[in-house]
Amino acid sequence: MRVGLFVPCYVDQFYPQVGIATLELLTRLGCDVVYPPDQTCCGQPMANSGYEHLTGGCNALFIRNFAEFEYIVAPSGSCVLHIKDHIHDANIAGKIYELVEFLTDVLKVDNLDACFPYKVGLHQSCHGQRGLHLAQMSELMAPPFSKPQKLLDMVKDIQLIDLDRKDECCGFGGTFCVAEEAVSVKMGKDRVADHLHHGAEVITGSDMSCLMHLEGILRRQKSPVQVKHIAEILNSKITG
Secondary structure (H helix, E strand, O other): OEEEEOOOHHHHHHOHHHHHHHHHHHHHOOOEEEOOOOOOOOOHHHHHOOOHHHOHHHHHHHHHHHOOOOEEEEOEHHHHHHHHHHOOOHHHHOOEEEHHHHHHHHOOOOOOOOEOOOEEEEOOOHHHHHHOOOEOOOOOOOOOOEHHHHHHOOOEOOEEOOOOOOOOOOOOOOOHHHHOHHHHHHHHHHHHHHHHHOOOOEEEEOEHHHHHHHHHHHHHOOOOOEEEEHHHHHOOEOOO
């Protein structure tokens, strides 16, 4: 299975270990992973800010980089949803997957050689949950499910904590955190408080942008709680 690895800008620049963990995890699971070296931003920040008409170059480059692959996988729900909704190319939209949905829906992973002996809080980001349907929304009267939790449950020695408001927005929202800074910070503090109240040692999720927002709040509070992308945990072999 030949996979084109798409690494979002903020992962590439600030959290390269997430891209590495994604590559290693997919390779361990039998995928032939290729990273097109001239990939750039998918155009999401411009589109979300009302400048979608300026994303033509990003769109064309993305299509050139990834058209040849059987699947395209990225460790970012928001970027994947942008590609699906805004790059109007049926070939691309039909084969791009966020990492969690690729593992559960395409590879159908039912066992992982991973160990992570910590108390972990799962942040289910809005794009992943409400856009890509990685988890059930609490406002719907429907059976609950969570694809990220299903994978984390396969990790040895992990302790997943229960949250009071498990699908509440963290307040990041891309450029929303710049335009509405005070509201964004308050929402983030509320999410952090929920995790801390239940004893989380690590906060994880499938969108590093949300985790970056929460990490900033944790650092300003001088909290020892860490953030890790779900790829890092699923790829972890910590034994101590």
